[in-house]
Amino acid sequence: MAVSNIRYGAGVTKEVGMDLQNMGAKKVCLMTDKNLSQLPPVQTVMDSLVKSGISFQVYDSVRVEPTDGSFMDAIEFAKKGAFDAYVAVGGGSTMDTCKAANLYASSPHSEFLDYVNAPIGKGKPVTVPLKPLIAVPTTSGTGSETTGVAIFDYEHMKVKTGIASRAIKPTLGLVDPLHTLHMPCQVVANSGFDVLCHALESYTAIPYNMRSPCPSNPIQRPAYQGSNPISDIWAVHALRIVAKYLKRAVKNPDDLEARSSMHLASAFAGIGFGNAGVHLCHGMSYPISGLVKTYKAKEYNVDHPLVPHGLSVVLTSPAVFTFTAQMFPERHLETAEILGADIRTARTQDAGPVLADTLRQFLFDLKVDDGLGALGYSKDDIPSLVKGTLPQERVTKLAPRAQSEEDLSALFEASMKLY
């Protein structure tokens, strides 16, 4: 189990200059997106860098829900800059873009697909040394500050894929709850759904000792190991926090306790799924985001159609856990109970529906769009959605139950309307 280095506390971001100084950094790349570049988290980081006398360049063209094209742009910037350290200030999109920039700038002769997950890319192991990267999350969902994963849309295949290697895990994550106060409510909700699904999927993933094939050399172990006694702790704990605080965090921007707790839950769930993996909600979410037509999420200030990652993940969750519950019904019931269900009279065979109903109620309370239909998808899109899921076997094979194409079709169909 790889555990991540994070520092938690209100105001820890102010120390980033000293941290970089301690790492010997002299020329730093600060990555962020255009919205954030005007907001306090980036200002705090810049002030700290200036105070520590560290010279830096700002790259603020990170795309929300990045693509291979936007990754490439950031990589070019990183190559030209010849930086000796990176700071990423933002959500998953920014942290992931920065991980990719650091990787390819450190491995300048690699082709872009070399490190991208198979079967889309070559999935080569990373053997080059990378520069230090400090991640400062400003959303509470991705957990990217704790993981060795960078996700992007591979545009000409219209599908999400990524790079997964322990080597790209941030050197340090600064989990500073003060950054959560600027988040629009919809961003809090959607990023919270990502935490919810990280926790549920990693807790119900195939157990580490049932995964196959067993690699002959430990270096060939995948980043995602299956559920295990350590990731279980993180998953359950993150889920308890989601159950207690997500609604409060969404409804009241000034509820620092709730927003701080969700910020920490995001890191906790990240450590959990970063070791155990995710499965069907995430595997199916990539085409849901990738094939977006005209849907534009409320409160997201972007100039392109966008299904926020957390939304694309959570809409299939009732169908997915109905499907997987037969394998580990106790775990499904346990999570339903954490989310508020009364399971005293529930039978094992009802575990799936019980969890699904609990999730539907949870989403309804938060006024979430009524299924994939509300995002503009119809029955006719199901073949493309299935086709977009098939290459995600790196995650879908971690589901506790194998899926045929027919199964995937049925899961998408059941997710068209939720309530």
Place this chain on the structure above:
Amino acid sequence: MAVSNIRYGAGVTKEVGMDLQNMGAKKVCLMTDKNLSQLPPVQTVMDSLVKSGISFQVYDSVRVEPTDGSFMDAIEFAKKGAFDAYVAVGGGSTMDTCKAANLYASSPHSEFLDYVNAPIGKGKPVTVPLKPLIAVPTTSGTGSETTGVAIFDYEHMKVKTGIASRAIKPTLGLVDPLHTLHMPCQVVANSGFDVLCHALESYTAIPYNMRSPCPSNPIQRPAYQGSNPISDIWAVHALRIVAKYLKRAVKNPDDLEARSSMHLASAFAGIGFGNAGVHLCHGMSYPISGLVKTYKAKEYNVDHPLVPHGLSVVLTSPAVFTFTAQMFPERHLETAEILGADIRTARTQDAGPVLADTLRQFLFDLKVDDGLGALGYSKDDIPSLVKGTLPQERVTKLAPRAQSEEDLSALFEASMKLY
């Protein structure tokens, strides 16, 4: 929160040769003690090294409860060997000795006291790069595979002290439950008490945001940060395992489930206290071990008087938590409940006695010696015990309540007889 890399599973030790190969090691130092050198865990490691074609030298003179002299002997061996990696197979004594050997062999011009904790040593920060160290714990108590701490008896002061730096944390811990089956029952009990106290002390340590002084630069942060939301998770989880499995693990050497669970609990509690710290039970334990006269623990095959670390720690626990409970009574009650107490009618002001009584019952059930008196200590020894505790301020200052010399005297006195 700092990183600990562990791999858990029956048989993971067999992979150690490949792990070392993956780290580029060519000349490895294998450290263990004389008893273990004849037992399966060491044999498994040697077979794996041979299979991977890695040349190695064995140092089997580790002293159980090491001293500066025994550390020095191991350091000399390491310096002469010019090794490029280390494997420690054993309990805390072996892992700690190996950490020290790696550190001083990597920093050959340092004086021994340079890195030893102040005020006994100079407590210099470690800035030299160390060689990879793989720790293979064969007891279930120390958690040393996850921590940057190495403890020893400083002989001419008759007091325990240590080296604490993130730099000496093992590169990888192989937590293999198969190694727990050879452990004598008394070793299981005493090492389990260490887990119990790691969990209780780190959970009740002063909170990270109440610790002072707040260092101006993050590099000056101590290894022990005070209790925090992440260490709390590890502490509580470890405690639940202790409550459920320790008695079973002691009573039945063939109970693989119980012994495996305790092996993992040891690592969990290690990650917890490795970040949060321990306080009075540990601070007071060092003179209890260091001033030992003639007491020889049952089932420990050693040629010198010995109070096992876990025993020296747990005997003061009823007195210590009675003393500290007024600061965080809810946490004290919560831990009492986890350990089996019925707290439904307990009042906040009874938190100390409730936890103390629960601990006494727990120790009585496990037939633990009846207090410091049973170890050969009397009232006359209290001034020396207090004097030996005072230099332990690195840990004692993490207690939630400050202590005067009179307080320490009273705590030792209350620990002379338990039942």
